[in-house]
Each structure stands twice: as structure tokens, then as C-alpha cells.
Amino acid sequence: MKRQAATLMAILLSTALTLSACSGKNTNNVGSTPQAGEGTPGNTAAAGTVNEFGWELPAKTTKIHFYQADQGNPDKINKKQAAFHTYLLEKFNVDITRSSLDVDPKEKLNLMLVSGDYPEVIAAMDDSAISQWKAQGKIMDLAPLVDQYGPNIKKELGARYESYLDEDGKLWGIPRGWGYLPIPDFTAHIRWDWYQELGAPAIETPEDYYNVLKQMVAKHPTNANGEKTYALSWNSDVNINNALGFWGLKDGYKEDADNNLTHWLNTDEGKQAVLYYNRFFLDGMMDPDAFVNKFDDWRIKFSSERIAGHIGPWWQSWNAGHEVWLKTDADYKEDKRYVQIAFKAPGAEKAYLSPKDTHGWNYTVLTDKAQSPEEIIKFLDFMMTPMGTRLLGWGIPNIEDSYWNYEEGGKWSFSETTKQSLLDGKLDFEKTEAANGSNSFWLAYPQGLLSDDQKSTAWYDQNFIQDDKWKKLMHENVGDSIYDSTERRVSFMNDNPLTIKNQQIEELIKTGFAKAVMSKSEAEAVKNFDELREKAVKIGLADIEKYRTEQYKKNMALLK
Amino acid sequence: MNYLRRFSRERQIWLLSLPIILWVLLFAYFPMYGLIIAFQNYIPGQTLFGNWVGFDNFIRFFQEPDFWMIMRNTIVISLLNLCIGFPAPIILALLLNEVKNRAFKKTIQSLSYIPYFISWVVVASILFTLLGSDGIINDLLQRLGFIQEPILFLGEGKYFWAIITSGNLWKEIGFSSIIYLSAIAGIDREQYEAGRVDGLGRFGLIWHITLPGIRATIVLLFILALGGILNAGFEQQLLLGSPTTRDYHEVIDTYVYRFGVQLGNYSYGTAVGLMKSLIGLTLVVLANRLSKRLMQTSIF
Structure with a gap:
């Protein structure tokens, strides 16, 4: 009897150990797990009001938890986006978080397709991935949504908008990093x-x-x-x-x-x-x-x-x-x-020397899991406006580590302290970007010159070529070697x-x-x-x- | 009926083994259904039962422009590992067994295990420090006046096989010797005493008692090593290889990673993997049969 009880206990113990080893949470789940600010309520009290950037706060918090198909250190990304996430949640009632993993994004995208575990929004998808996801009906045609909710997307892309449509007039992704930026690479x-x-x-x-x-x-x-x-x-x-x-x-x-x-x-x-x-x-x-x-x-x-x-x-x-x-x-x-x-x-x-593909690096897509595609497109549309691009590109304004200052009514200026620090070569990018979150959520906007002044660009440090004598010298020396390579795409x-x-x-x-x-x-x-x-x-x-x-x-x- | 009677007699052992058997079935056998994609042009997210292409993926591998180079590198690196890396731990175990000072023996034994626990990333970095054009070896050779210009150990393909074999040996020798040391420990001490009485010296004892005593272990491990003949390494090549050494470092696994996994051609990768496994299995079966016939020792 004693021997049988001991045997039974041994079996139970080994079974429990085996099962516990087999189970465990999927810590790599980027499909639905927001990285920062999960569950934080937005500014619902102010719903319907228009903020200083001209954004009308949605009644219900817009959630954009996206996977960016780039290889990156998740901890660094979380650290960089945390403050900006909070800022956008408070000021825009938009709960936006980005996740990237330190693995080959192509493999991750394939794994997402096979497992069906993918988020509502995916950024940095290339043409090949788009064609794969489109063929399986996993991403949305955005053309009708852009027609209805994306006037600025169309306005900023202008005539080139047509080049993003497929032969059936469907739009499978909003381009990222498009436009001509005449700086050498x-x-x-x-x-x-x-x-x-x-x-x-x-x-x-x-x-x-x-x-x-x-x-x-x-x-x-x-x-x-x-x-x-x-x-x-x-x-x-x-x-x-x-x-x-x-x-x-x-x-x-x-x-x-x-x-x-x-x-x-x-x-x-x-x-x-x-x-x-x-x-x-x-x-x-x-x-x-x-x-x-x-x-x-x-x-x-x-x-x-x-x-x-x-x-x-x-x-x-x-x-x-x-x-x-x-x-x-x-x-x-x-x-x-x-x-x-x-x-x-x-x-x-x-x-x-420096080919410039103005078509953009890649695209942001909405998957078939998107719950409120209209709301997401509305925010992408805001990103596409010059001021939206400035905000998303340069990060939080009016704080100690800001790149820029912003006043209601669209008046803005660069932060002189940060600019001087940059020109002196003493700017600690890691520190300032953790504070202001610049370019943490690059979903739709251009890298080319912004349409309202034809001077600014989302890359903060590229805005001062004329003020920085060394960059100016570089530009004078090699400016002639930059060329538009869009047609060779x-x-x-x-x-x-x-x-x-x-x-x-x-x-x-x-x-x-x-x-x-x-x-x-x-x-x-x-x-x-x-x-x-x-x-x-x-x-x-x-x-x-x-x-x-x-x-x-x-x-x-x-x-x- | 005999089986049932035996099972009933051994039921406690079987019950104890049950979780492990289930684990093996679930994690080692069940996933094998995925091997069918080797015969398809599988697209992630689509059904596993469509787009059959027969043996096309296998044929494609044999027709690759780099096929012969990849096979040569794989086989040469594997054979070097087998010919040098397999007997080395046996020799180390025999030598350690002869050391009489226990403290010294334990220290050497522990030191020899340590490299096994060092990741290839660290090993690669050590090798770069040692063998780079500014590395310690080149510096030493230049100071001693043996060479004027540094030798490009890591930049020229002709050194790659020697470097990777040495790296593997350094990393694995201590850990692999454990099993032989435990086999040696299992040899009856009285046999040694009898041998000494019969006039055997140290080498005689090793040759006539120790080696025959661990023969079954050696044969078993050799048969298993043959199964991995096409596993010439992966991370070592990725970490130590460079464009200038590709003609010598590209092996089946790195090639499949580049052209199968990274390009999303999972069917192709699976086909090559399956082919490798089948060759390995065949070698294991043949070696096992041969060993059974010649040495009366086998693993199944």
C-alpha cells in the first residue's frame, strides 16, 4: 500500500512538473499586448473639444497598439515611447504604443500570419509582405477610409497618391518616410x-x-x-x-x-x-x-x-x-x-552617391482585426499634416528636453537651448528622446520637407544644415551627388x-x-x-x- | 500475451515513465506532421494541404550553384570534428584518470568544462582578439620577427576550417570527457590489480583494461555522432565567417537559413532539413548494424 502511494505521488509530481514546463505565458506576444500605459483611461471628459493642435478629441479613446516590423530592443523602445504615450493619451485621447522585437521582422510577420496572432496595426511592412498579407485577406483596403477620413493624407501625398494604389484602385498601406529630403546619405x-x-x-x-x-x-x-x-x-x-x-x-x-x-x-x-x-x-x-x-x-x-x-x-x-x-x-x-x-x-x-527613393521606406497597414479603422485613419490623417508631423517627429514640446516650442494657433519655434547643444555637438540624444519621444510613432508621415514651409523635416537634427558649419560644408561638398532614385524602385x-x-x-x-x-x-x-x-x-x-x-x-x- | 504480462510486471516503471513518453510524443513526434511542407510550396498562413510540388524542393537544392561548395564545407568540417573532436575527449579522460593528485585532477577537470558554458558569441570575440590582424598572435609573431605583415587568419578562407575545428575542440573537449570519465569509474578496480600482477605497465593497463572497459560507450557515442555528420555548425559560421571566407564557411545550415528562412521559403528549408535527417538516420542505422555484427555492441 505504502509502495503504491509512493508510486502514485511520484507520477503526480512528474506529471505536474512536465505540464508546468510545457505551459507558460507567451512573453513575445506583440499581437495584443500594449507595452506602455495599458488600460490608462483617456481624457474622456474633454471628448469633442478641439486641442491646441486642432485635433478633435474622440469620445472614446482611440487605441493604436501597433507592431513595427523593424528589429529593435524592446526595452529601449518602451523607455523612449513612455512619456510621449502619456502625452498623447492626455492631450489627444489616443492610446498609442509601439512594439518591436529583437528578432528578424520577416520571420515575425510570417509567424503572425501562421498563428493568427497579430495586432490591429502593423508598421514598416514592405511590398513583399503586403502582397502576402493581401493575398490572404488579412489587411484592409484603406482607400474608402482615406476617401472619407483622410483628406490630409490625400492632400500631402498629392499626385503621388495614385502610385500607391494597386491595379484595382485599392490602397493597402499608408507610406512611411516618403518625400524628397535632399540630405546626403x-x-x-x-x-x-x-x-x-x-x-x-x-x-x-x-x-x-x-x-x-x-x-x-x-x-x-x-x-x-x-x-x-x-x-x-x-x-x-x-x-x-x-x-x-x-x-x-x-x-x-x-x-x-x-x-x-x-x-x-x-x-x-x-x-x-x-x-x-x-x-x-x-x-x-x-x-x-x-x-x-x-x-x-x-x-x-x-x-x-x-x-x-x-x-x-x-x-x-x-x-x-x-x-x-x-x-x-x-x-x-x-x-x-x-x-x-x-x-x-x-x-x-x-x-x-545618395539615392533618394521618394516613394517611402515601407507602409503602415490595418489588419482585419482593426476594431475602429475610421478612428485610426483619423489619427494617421492628423500625423500627415505638417503640424502633426512636427509633433510626432520632434516629440513633446514645451518641456526642458523639448526640441521645439508650440503655442496655440500653430505658432512654433525650435528650442534654442537644445539647438545650441546640438550645434555644439553636446546633445545627448538618448536622454532627450526618452523625455520627448521624438519619432517613436512613425506611422504615416514623410521624411521629406514639410509642405507648409518647405524647410522643416521630421528628422530634428537635419533642420539646421545652414546653422551648423560642418553640415553646411558637407552639404556644399556632396549636395550634387544626391539623386532621386524613385523610378529605379x-x-x-x-x-x-x-x-x-x-x-x-x-x-x-x-x-x-x-x-x-x-x-x-x-x-x-x-x-x-x-x-x-x-x-x-x-x-x-x-x-x-x-x-x-x-x-x-x-x-x-x-x-x- | 508475453508483452502484457511483462507490462503488468513493470507497470510501476511504465507509469513513472508515462509523462516523459507523453512529452516525447507531443513535442518530438507530433510536430513532425509539419514535414509535409517539404513537398509543397508552402505559404505562411495558408493551408498545410495544398500546392504540392513533389520533390522539387529537394531537386532545387541539388541544382543550387553553390551546392558542391556547401556540401564540401559541411562534410569537411564535420569530418574534422569527428576525427579530432571525437577521440580528443577520450584521450583527455584517459589522461585525467591517470592523474593521482586528486586536487590537481579536480581543478583540471573543472577548468576543462568551463569553455562548454561560454556562448559562441564570447568565443568569437576571444578568437577575434587572438587572431585578428592586430590580435595577440600576430603581434607575438611580429615581435619575434617571424612575420613582417600580419597573417589574415580570420580574413582568409584557408584558415577557417582549422580555426573552427580548434574552437569546437576547445569548447567541447572537457564536457564530452565527463561521460568517459564516468564509464572509466565503472570499471572494476580488481581488473587493474590483476593486470598489475600480470606485469602490465601504465600504458598496458590503459590499452588492455581501460579502453576495452569503455568500448561500449565509445561505440555508442560514435554511432550517435555519425547521425550528426551533416551538422557542421551554424552560429560558429555566422559569427566567425566574413565575406572573404564564405567559400570555406558556408554550410548546409547557414545556406538554408539565408535562402530558406530569411527569404520565407520554409518549404525549401524543411526539405533540406529532412534530407539531412534522413542521411543522418541512415548512417546511424548502418553504423549500428555494423557495430552489432563486428563488436556485439549496439544502441538498438
Whole structure:
């Protein structure tokens, strides 16, 4: 009897343990769990009144708990949005929260589709995901809602609104980050004080850049710790297509008079560019870890004063250069920094370094679970107004860490204290953004210049190019290399057989470009380049060129 | 009837095992129904019973332009792990067993386990510090005058297999030796005394008593290791690999991740995974049969 009781107890215990191990809450549920301010009542007492931003407070709190299909740290996102969430709830009676996860958003979206566990609103969906969700009837056609509740959406998008409709006139997503913002993304960089030491010789061609960097490295062969310096280095963020822009290629393609596109692997310019970068390696001027560095490794090398130049996004040499030295160098002088420059190869029409796709990054969609789509569209419509964009883009006004001040009646100004701090390079973005929540809820508005003044942009720090002498200099140097690339927009959908080919070629190029640049002789670089081209052709490079050309011509006709 | 009688006799053991059996059925066997998507062009959110494509996903893998490179890397890395990584813990266990100073033995044993608990992210960072062009090894070699320019250990593919095998060995050797140490502990001490009486030296004792004593364990683990012959690693390659080493680091799992999971081609990923499992299962069955015939030792 005793033995049987003991056996029974053992079975019960193991069953309970097993079941408890199998159960447990789904902590990753972004489908319905608001991250901040859950259940906080809105300002229902003031329902129907119009606030200082011209927003009529809804009788019932509008809930927008959305998932943004970007990879991000949930804790940081929650910290940043908390204050702004409360502000919008109190002032607008809108309970808006954003969730993102530190996982591949594509996988998360697929998981949502399979499980059926997804929220009412999803932001940052690309064309491929839209087509997948649309085919399964999981997202709403927003055109009728926009017709009725979105006059500002239509007004701000203007003629381009039509380009977002499908062949049946349906609108599956509201664009995010659309519009033309003429600020550079990608540039060449040069260590300014070292450049001045050389008497600032003119840099007009890649050859000039090479020669200047060579002299700089000769003058500063090691840093203060005796570590070797290099002319150039790279990290995993390197964008090969942009690095070829100095040879007149637009996003890696050459265009003929009939608007046919040729991939850089099939051009002389492409080969010249590869051999140019290979020369840096052959002459010991390229960091041997250029294709091994992760961003943080590269940043350490950069801030240790081991790199004289750079070819990459404009902000990288700020982030890894003077923004670090400001904090670490007690005798810091403002010339100790990098300046962004552009040049072009002889024979190239122009340097094309910063493509601008005015169509937008991606879209915000309403799923079939949306309870009050009309109310959500109304708030997206407010976001789309210039003042709505300012509020959502710059965050809470009139507080200590505000970017801007706002008075009833639409009068606004930038906060002078914050602006000065920005211009002095001393603005602590993490702190101010946690206080004002700027750009926490980027659901619908543009990144381009706002329609009411053609000056402001949702990116706070990009509003002072003329006030910041270094940004002004950058703009003067590289402004000419920015170009509108909207017509070259192409989407590779999941069901497109070319998507795999395209991906295979991209992977091949990453490897092949690195191999060619790191070749131990020019002849080997040529051989590696030719091999790379042959392999890409074998996979189907011609099909990709053809498809891109077709899409390009189609877009040109559509956007005419 | 025999089975029923046996079951009735062993009912308490069966009842105790029941939760675990249920767990295995629920979490290891039930999800296998998902394998059918290997024979479909599955689109997330749509039915599991449509869009059949037969063996297309399998054929596609064999036709990939990088197929031979991926298979070569997978098999070479696996074989290196098997040939070096499999005997190494046995040797370590034999050596530790010969250490007479208990405190020293325990210390070495504990130190050898530690790397197993270090994540690959940390291991990768240690390897970058050691082997980077500015790393400790290059610095040492340059100071000693052996080289003028740094060796690109992490930037050239030809070093990758050696680095990943060494990394695996360093991480796994201590932990894997535990099972052999426990098998050695199970050998009857009287056999050693008899051996000494018969004039066996240290190596003689190892060869004639210890190794035969743990033979069943070695065979069992070897058969299981064969099942994972196409598992050449995943995170190691993602963390240590770079565009310049892709020709040497891309293996089946990383390729499937890039072209299957990341592009949303789950059917393709499942097909390759299924193929890997079937090859593994076949190898396990064959090795088990061979071992049964030659050594009278088997796992089933």
C-alpha cells in the first residue's frame, strides 16, 4: 500500500512538473499586448473639444497598439515611447504604443500570419509582405477610409497618391518616410586636420583622393599607441553599390540612352572601381580586416585615429570620430574631425552617391482585426499634416528636453537651448528622446520637407544644415551627388522566381567584391573580378538586369 | 500475451515513465506532421494541404550553384570534428584518470568544462582578439620577427576550417570527457590489480583494461555522432565567417537559413532539413548494424 502511494505521488509530481514546463505565458506576444500605459483611461471628459493642435478629441479613446516590423530592443523602445504615450493619451485621447522585437521582422510577420496572432496595426511592412498579407485577406483596403477620413493624407501625398494604389484602385498601406529630403546619405570622408596639414590639395577624382590619403598615412603612419594607420577601412555595413557611385553608376547600374540598365559587373566602370580599391590593399593602405570588421570593431579602430579616410554613410565618421573625441580628448579642437566630400572619376557624368527613393521606406497597414479603422485613419490623417508631423517627429514640446516650442494657433519655434547643444555637438540624444519621444510613432508621415514651409523635416537634427558649419560644408561638398532614385524602385516579391537569383547574386557579390579588393596583385584582382562576373552571369544576372530595366521603364511611365 | 504480462510486471516503471513518453510524443513526434511542407510550396498562413510540388524542393537544392561548395564545407568540417573532436575527449579522460593528485585532477577537470558554458558569441570575440590582424598572435609573431605583415587568419578562407575545428575542440573537449570519465569509474578496480600482477605497465593497463572497459560507450557515442555528420555548425559560421571566407564557411545550415528562412521559403528549408535527417538516420542505422555484427555492441 505504502509502495503504491509512493508510486502514485511520484507520477503526480512528474506529471505536474512536465505540464508546468510545457505551459507558460507567451512573453513575445506583440499581437495584443500594449507595452506602455495599458488600460490608462483617456481624457474622456474633454471628448469633442478641439486641442491646441486642432485635433478633435474622440469620445472614446482611440487605441493604436501597433507592431513595427523593424528589429529593435524592446526595452529601449518602451523607455523612449513612455512619456510621449502619456502625452498623447492626455492631450489627444489616443492610446498609442509601439512594439518591436529583437528578432528578424520577416520571420515575425510570417509567424503572425501562421498563428493568427497579430495586432490591429502593423508598421514598416514592405511590398513583399503586403502582397502576402493581401493575398490572404488579412489587411484592409484603406482607400474608402482615406476617401472619407483622410483628406490630409490625400492632400500631402498629392499626385503621388495614385502610385500607391494597386491595379484595382485599392490602397493597402499608408507610406512611411516618403518625400524628397535632399540630405546626403553616403559620401567619401577625410580626416580634416590631417588634410589641412597637407595644405588641403584639391580632390576632384578618385586618384586625387588616393594620393591625398597616401600622403596623410605617410605623415601619420601610426597612432599615439604605435598602431598602424590605414587610408581606408570598412565594416559589415559597407554598401558596394554606393561605393561605385564615384564612377557615375547609379545604385550599381549604368543606364544607356534607351534607359536600359547594365549591372556594374558588366561595365568597365565596375572593373575600374574594383581595381581602384584593390590598389589601397596592394599598397598596404587598406585595413586588412576591412571585410571582417563588425561595426563596433571598426568604430574602435576609427576612434583610435587609425583611419585617414572613409567611404560610407555620412554619420559614421561623426559617430566614430569627433563625437567620441569630444568626450575623451580634453584638448579637443574642432578641426579634429572628418569632413564629407565627393569626387568623380574622369569620364563620369557625375558622382551618384545618395539615392533618394521618394516613394517611402515601407507602409503602415490595418489588419482585419482593426476594431475602429475610421478612428485610426483619423489619427494617421492628423500625423500627415505638417503640424502633426512636427509633433510626432520632434516629440513633446514645451518641456526642458523639448526640441521645439508650440503655442496655440500653430505658432512654433525650435528650442534654442537644445539647438545650441546640438550645434555644439553636446546633445545627448538618448536622454532627450526618452523625455520627448521624438519619432517613436512613425506611422504615416514623410521624411521629406514639410509642405507648409518647405524647410522643416521630421528628422530634428537635419533642420539646421545652414546653422551648423560642418553640415553646411558637407552639404556644399556632396549636395550634387544626391539623386532621386524613385523610378529605379524595384521589389522582389516572395513568389517571384527571380528573388532567389537576386539574393544569390547579392551574396556572391559580397564575397567576390571582397575577394577582388583583397587580391594580392592587380592581375589576380582582374581574374577574381572576371570570375565573379562569370559566376553571376551563370546564376542569371541577365535576367535581373532585364527585370530591373522593365520595372524602371514601368515606373518612369507611371510617375511621369 | 508475453508483452502484457511483462507490462503488468513493470507497470510501476511504465507509469513513472508515462509523462516523459507523453512529452516525447507531443513535442518530438507530433510536430513532425509539419514535414509535409517539404513537398509543397508552402505559404505562411495558408493551408498545410495544398500546392504540392513533389520533390522539387529537394531537386532545387541539388541544382543550387553553390551546392558542391556547401556540401564540401559541411562534410569537411564535420569530418574534422569527428576525427579530432571525437577521440580528443577520450584521450583527455584517459589522461585525467591517470592523474593521482586528486586536487590537481579536480581543478583540471573543472577548468576543462568551463569553455562548454561560454556562448559562441564570447568565443568569437576571444578568437577575434587572438587572431585578428592586430590580435595577440600576430603581434607575438611580429615581435619575434617571424612575420613582417600580419597573417589574415580570420580574413582568409584557408584558415577557417582549422580555426573552427580548434574552437569546437576547445569548447567541447572537457564536457564530452565527463561521460568517459564516468564509464572509466565503472570499471572494476580488481581488473587493474590483476593486470598489475600480470606485469602490465601504465600504458598496458590503459590499452588492455581501460579502453576495452569503455568500448561500449565509445561505440555508442560514435554511432550517435555519425547521425550528426551533416551538422557542421551554424552560429560558429555566422559569427566567425566574413565575406572573404564564405567559400570555406558556408554550410548546409547557414545556406538554408539565408535562402530558406530569411527569404520565407520554409518549404525549401524543411526539405533540406529532412534530407539531412534522413542521411543522418541512415548512417546511424548502418553504423549500428555494423557495430552489432563486428563488436556485439549496439544502441538498438
